[in-house]
Amino acid sequence: MIASFLAMTMIEDKNPQRTSIAQLGEFGLIDHLTKNFKINQVSTLKGIGDDAAVLDFKDKKVIVSTDLLIEGVHFDLAYMPLKHLGYKAVVVNISDICAMNAKATQITVSVAVSNRFPLEALDELFAGITHAATEYNVDVIGGDTTSSQKGLIISITAIGEADEDEIVYRNGAKQTDLLVVTGDLGAAYMGLQVLEREKQVFQVNPNSQPDLDAYTYLIERQLKPEARKDVRTLLHALEIKPTSMIDISDGLSSEIMHLCKQSNVGCNLYEDKLPIDPQFINVCEEFNIDSTTVAINGGEDYELLFTIAMEDFEKIKGNPNFTIIGHMTQESEGVHLVTRANTKIALKARGWNALEE
Amino acid sequence: MIASFLAMTMIEDKNPQRTSIAQLGEFGLIDHLTKNFKINQVSTLKGIGDDAAVLDFKDKKVIVSTDLLIEGVHFDLAYMPLKHLGYKAVVVNISDICAMNAKATQITVSVAVSNRFPLEALDELFAGITHAATEYNVDVIGGDTTSSQKGLIISITAIGEADEDEIVYRNGAKQTDLLVVTGDLGAAYMGLQVLEREKQVFQVNPNSQPDLDAYTYLIERQLKPEARKDVRTLLHALEIKPTSMIDISDGLSSEIMHLCKQSNVGCNLYEDKLPIDPQFINVCEEFNIDSTTVAINGGEDYELLFTIAMEDFEKIKGNPNFTIIGHMTQESEGVHLVTRANTKIALKARGWNALEE
Numbered sequence: 001m002i003a004s005f006l007a008m009t010m011i012e013d014k015n016p017q018r019t020s021i022a023q024l025g026e027f028g029l030i031d032h033l034t035k036n037f038k039i040n041q042v043s044t045l046k047g048i049g050d051d052a053a054v055l056d057f058k059d060k061k062v063i064v065s066t067d068l069l070i071e072g073v074h075f076d077l078a079y080m081p082l083k084h085l086g087y088k089a090v091v092v093n094i095s096d097i098c099a100m101n102a103k104a105t106q107i108t109v110s111v112a113v114s115n116r117f118p119l120e121a122l123d124e125l126f127a128g129i130t131h132a133a134t135e136y137n138v139d140v141i142g143g144d145t146t147s148s149q150k151g152l153i154i155s156i157t158a159i160g161e162a163d164e165d166e167i168v169y170r171n172g173a174k175q176t177d178l179l180v181v182t183g184d185l186g187a188a189y190m191g192l193q194v195l196e197r198e199k200q201v202f203q204v205n206p207n208s209q210p211d212l213d214a215y216t217y218l219i220e221r222q223l224k225p226e227a228r229k230d231v232r233t234l235l236h237a238l239e240i241k242p243t244s245m246i247d248i249s250d251g252l253s254s255e256i257m258h259l260c261k262q263s264n265v266g267c268n269l270y271e272d273k274l275p276i277d278p279q280f281i282n283v284c285e286e287f288n289i290d291s292t293t294v295a296i297n298g299g300e301d302y303e304l305l306f307t308i309a310m311e312d313f314e315k316i317k318g319n320p321n322f323t324i325i326g327h328m329t330q331e332s333e334g335v336h337l338v339t340r341a342n343t344k345i346a347l348k349a350r351g352w353n354a355l356e357e
Numbered sequence: 358m359i360a361s362f363l364a365m366t367m368i369e370d371k372n373p374q375r376t377s378i379a380q381l382g383e384f385g386l387i388d389h390l391t392k393n394f395k396i397n398q399v400s401t402l403k404g405i406g407d408d409a410a411v412l413d414f415k416d417k418k419v420i421v422s423t424d425l426l427i428e429g430v431h432f433d434l435a436y437m438p439l440k441h442l443g444y445k446a447v448v449v450n451i452s453d454i455c456a457m458n459a460k461a462t463q464i465t466v467s468v469a470v471s472n473r474f475p476l477e478a479l480d481e482l483f484a485g486i487t488h489a490a491t492e493y494n495v496d497v498i499g500g501d502t503t504s505s506q507k508g509l510i511i512s513i514t515a516i517g518e519a520d521e522d523e524i525v526y527r528n529g530a531k532q533t534d535l536l537v538v539t540g541d542l543g544a545a546y547m548g549l550q551v552l553e554r555e556k557q558v559f560q561v562n563p564n565s566q567p568d569l570d571a572y573t574y575l576i577e578r579q580l581k582p583e584a585r586k587d588v589r590t591l592l593h594a595l596e597i598k599p600t601s602m603i604d605i606s607d608g609l610s611s612e613i614m615h616l617c618k619q620s621n622v623g624c625n626l627y628e629d630k631l632p633i634d635p636q637f638i639n640v641c642e643e644f645n646i647d648s649t650t651v652a653i654n655g656g657e658d659y660e661l662l663f664t665i666a667m668e669d670f671e672k673i674k675g676n677p678n679f680t681i682i683g684h685m686t687q688e689s690e691g692v693h694l695v696t697r698a699n700t701k702i703a704l705k706a707r708g709w710n711a712l713e714e
Contacts, residue, residue, distance in 0.1 A: 045418065049619070050527050051456035051604055052422035052517070061402065062419060065409035066499055066514055068467040072506040099408035110425040110512055142423055149429040153505075155467055155512035157423055160409070170407050246408055262406070 018118035021147075030145050032119070033126050037133065037140040041105045043161065044139045053141035055106060055159070061167060063160035065096035071151035078202075079195040082121055084223045085154075086128025092249065093158035094136050095227035095302045099247035100169075102162035103232065106141045107133065110155040112148035125152075136229060166232075166241070168306065173244040173263035177307035179326040180242075180316065182228050184275040185252055186291065189298025190283045191215065191222030217279045225302045231321070238315045242306035251299045253347045256326075257335060259307065266329035269296075269347065271339045275323040296337065296347070375475035378504075387502050389476070390483045394490065394497040398462045400518065401496045410498035412463065412516070418524060420517035422453035428508035435559075436552040439478055441580045442511075443485025449606065450515035451493050452584035452659045456604035457526075459519035460589065463498045464490065467512040469505035482509075493586060523589075523598070525663065530601040530620035534664035536683040537599075537673065539585050541632040542609055543648065546655025547640045548572065548579030574636045582659045588678070595672045599663035608656045610704045614692060616664065623686035626653075626704065628696045632680040653694065653704070 021029055034048050046054040055062075069089050071077060077085070090107060097104040109129055113122060133140050138158070194215045201208055212219060228247075235242065244263055246255045252269075260267050274295045284291040307328060308316065316322050326338075336344040378386055387405075396404050403411040412419075426446050428434060434442070447464060454461040466486055470479060490497050495515070551572045558565055569576060585604075592599065601620055603612045609626075617624050631652045641648040664685060665673065673679050683695075693701040 045521075046526065051453040051602075052420045052459070052515075054457065054524055055419040055421060056521075057414060057419060058416075062412040062414060063409045064412060064463070064465060064499060064514075064516065066465040066467055066501060066512070068469055068501045068503055068510070068512055070469050070503060070505050070510070073469075073504050096408040100411065102409070106421070108421060108423040108514060110423055112425055112427050112430075112510070142421060144423060144425045146425055146427060147430050148427050148510075150507040153425070153427070153469070153510055155423070155425055157421075157465060157514040158409075159421065164402075164413075167411055169403065 017120055019120060020115070021113065021117065021119050021122065022115065024119065026145070033122060033145060034140070036126075036130050039139050040137060041139045043105055044141055047139055047141040048143070053106070053108070055141070057161050060161040061164050063097050063100050063102040063162060063167070064157065065093055066155070066157040067093050067096075069154040071153070076199070077152070078199050080223060082124035083128035083131070086125040087132040088223070088225060089154045089156055090129055090132035090136065090138070091225055091227045091302065093156045094138065094229065095247045095249065097158050097160035098227050098229055098231060099245050099304060100160070100162065101166050101232055101235070101242065101245060102160040104136055104138050104158055104160040104229065106139045106159040108142040108157045109140055110144040112146045112153040114148050114150055114152075117152065136227065168242045168245040170244050170246050170259055171262040173259050173265050173307040173328050174309070175265050175328055175330055176310050177243050177328045178310060178313060178324050179256070179267060179269065179305070179307055179328060180322050181248070181252070181275065181303055181305050181325050182231055182321060183301065183303040184277045184280070185248070185301055185303070186295035186298040187218045187221040187277055187280045188225060188300040188302075189294050190280055190287070191218035191220070192300075193287055194218055194283065195222060214279070215283060217277060218283055222300065225300065227302055228304045231304050234321055238319070240308055240312045240315055242308055245304060245306035248301045248303045248305055249299055251297045252305065253296045255305050256347060259305070260328070260331070260335050263328070264331050266331050266333040267326055267335045268329055268344075269326040269337050271337055273323060273325040275325070374477055376477060377472070378470065378474065378476050378479060379472065381476065383502070390479060390502060391497070393483075393487050396496050397494060398496045400462050401498055404496055404498040405500070410463070410465070412498070414518050417518040418521050420454050420457050420459040420519060420524070421514065422450055423512070423514040424450050424453075426511040428510070433556070434509070435556050437580060439481035440485035440488070443482040444489040445580070445582060446511045446513055447486055447489035447493065447495070448582055448584045448659065450513045451495065451586065452604045452606070454515050454517035455584050455586050455588060456602050456661060457517070457519065458523050458589055458592070458599065458602060459517040461493055461495050461515055461517040461586065463496045463516040465499040465514045466497055467501040469503045469510040471505050471507055471509075474509065493584065525599045525602040527601050527603050527616055528619040530616050530622050530664040530685050531666070532622050532685055532687055533667050534600050534685045535667060535670060535681050536613070536624060536626065536662070536664055536685060537679050538605070538609070538632065538660055538662050538682050539588055539678060540658065540660040541634045541637070542605070542658055542660070543652035543655040544575045544578040544634055544637045545582060545657040545659075546651050547637055547644070548575035548577070549657075550644055551575055551640065552579060571636070572640060574634060575640060579657065582657065584659055585661045588661050591678055595676070597665055597669045597672055599665055602661060602663035605658045605660045605662055606656055608654045609662065610653045612662050613704060616662070617685070617688070617692050620685070621688050623688050623690035624683055624692045625686055625701075626683040626694050628694055630680060630682040632682070
């Protein structure tokens with residue numbers, strides 16, 4: 001499935017239908033692109049169609065996060081199908097709302113495209129956005145559509161709601177708290193390495209048919225990540241409120257540094273506790289890359305990283321959704337990885353830096 | 358003042374201080390750019406620094422609007438100083454909140470820049486953003502800073518608040534309502550024409566010193582527009598609630614068409630009532646352009662256009678802030694300009710189309 005659309009993306013249709021977006025005009029285009037958006041949230045009083053949207057959160061607090069995605073910086077259309085890009089752009093923002101332990105309710109979507117994009121390409125992008133909005137039950141309440149000088153630009157603002165006592169910030173971790181992560185780590189980064197390699201193979205031999213069966217999980221983690229909207233419910237059922245929380249977009253080590261800095265604590269992270277997928281290990285070996293390095297520094301997992309009080313250990317122990325990967329310490333002890341060989345290495349926030357060339 | 362900074366922009370400093378933004382890294386850059394943002398709104402519980410901002414509007418409704426501004430499409434850095442661009446980017450979004458008869462309270466600001474921008478240029482941009490945030494008393498609560506493949510990209514989401522019964526939509530105009538506009542029309546468009554002309558003169562002769570005294574008002578309307586946050590207060594004091602409202606970003610005729618379409622009414626607009634500035638008339642003559650055409654189709658005035666019940670005529674009559682420029686009709690009568698010669702011309706929503714090349 002993933003392999004076949006990848007092939008479809010790379011083996012471009014030479015005669016696709018191409019409708020110029022300039023033909024529709026700005027208002028016509030916006031009408032066309034937004035006609036499928038339905039309003040489902042009771043908090044949405046007015047969606048698209050006025051100068052601004054109107055929302056009503058009653059006694060809930062309002063959570064707001066925003067992201068800007070730029071072609072050639074954050075994504076490569078050579079292997080990122082537009083429908084998946086639209087889906088991922090929404091997911092990435094909803095993940096930030098999840099990281100506050102809140103429920104995403106609305107998004108605004110702004111898109112700029114160069115004239116090389118036909119209407120059909122925008123339709124694909126918006127199909128992905130619509131699919132994500134449906135999956136995550138968020139209303140698309142506004143946005144902007146315009147032209148760019150170069151490439152595709154997507155800006156999404158996600159809005160969510162939560163009761164005040166539910167909200168979890170980055171700054172609440174305590175010295176003896178346990179460090180917990182959802183899902184597994186590093187797969188999205190290795191998926192990107194596989195896709196980059198296939199792109200290069202394709203550039204040399206455009207008739208090559210990629211066999212990507214051994215990489216499906218990794219590629220799916222890269223191209224179609226999901227936000228952990230389930231974690232809020234899972235934790236609520238376990239009667240656990242995290243003391244701090246963040247989502248893993250820039251890489252585990254970078255996010256741990258954020259929690260430690262804002263909470264004024266240190267951390268010991270245990271190499272042998274890192275949750276990694278067997279396919280991930282195989283592909284790291286194939287690429288001759290150290291799997292721990294990738295698990296710690298690879299970004300875009302969109303899992304949640306949080307701390308809980310030690311007393312909550314029994315509630316979470318053995319739960320397949322969560323892995324305890326370390327514990328917080330006094331700030332003066334610093335932030336370290338404890339290796340399998342039981343040596344301590346200072347963690348650095350390498351993360352992912354969009355500003356480097 | 359305007360003329361001198363225009364000259365300063367065009368006569369570029371050949372040895373400015375240039376600090377590479379890559380030097381700071383992503384987190385360092387965000388810290389640097391956001392350190393001056395203060396939180397003033399009681400509704401802002403948490404601003405920049407977590408996965409998302411947290412807001413509390415209690416029993417108020419929440420108003421949300423968003424815009425994407427692209428270099429080469431929406432602005433030209435040849436004559437738009439970065440500080441003014443930052444200011445205008447904020448104002449344009451706040452204007453949408455004002456057009457709902459709401460009060461702007463927060464903004465998120467996302468910026469993407471190519472590596473040709475030194476830190477000092479970003480500082481100028483953020484100085485303008487900070488100035489606007491202070492002037493309009495809005496908190497900057499989030500955003501994103503990243504690199505672009507080409508040029509400068511700014512995405513702003515504005516958030517506001519209002520009581521439910523204060524909010525004014527586009528769809529409430531009635532058949533006999535009066536059509537009212539704030540300020541004057543067309544000046545921003547003619548300011549742009551003057552700046553475009555000066556740019557061409559400058560390209561031919563880089564040593565020319567522009568004398569722009571005759572154009573200061575027009576240039577200011579283009580480079581440093583203001584959102585009409587005062588109108589909400591003015592109308593409240595007059596005990597007038599508009600039946601429909603919109604801001605003039607794409608041009609008067611385009612906005613009238615929106616009100617008519619959404620309210621299912623027609624409109625007669627009177628040429629002799631259009632509020633235009635004497636400097637505007639002079640410059641239209643100089644450029645040999647029909648001033649009515651520009652007043653009706655020129656965009657970016659950021660004035661408010663609204664309808665009021667006929668009974669409110671006495672409350673608004675002679676008020677220098679407002680001009681009654683027409684009245685609504687039955688939908689079947691269509692949307693017309695009534696000229697000084699008393700002929701009726703059907704209005705078209707020409708507006709401004711960023712998707713045309």
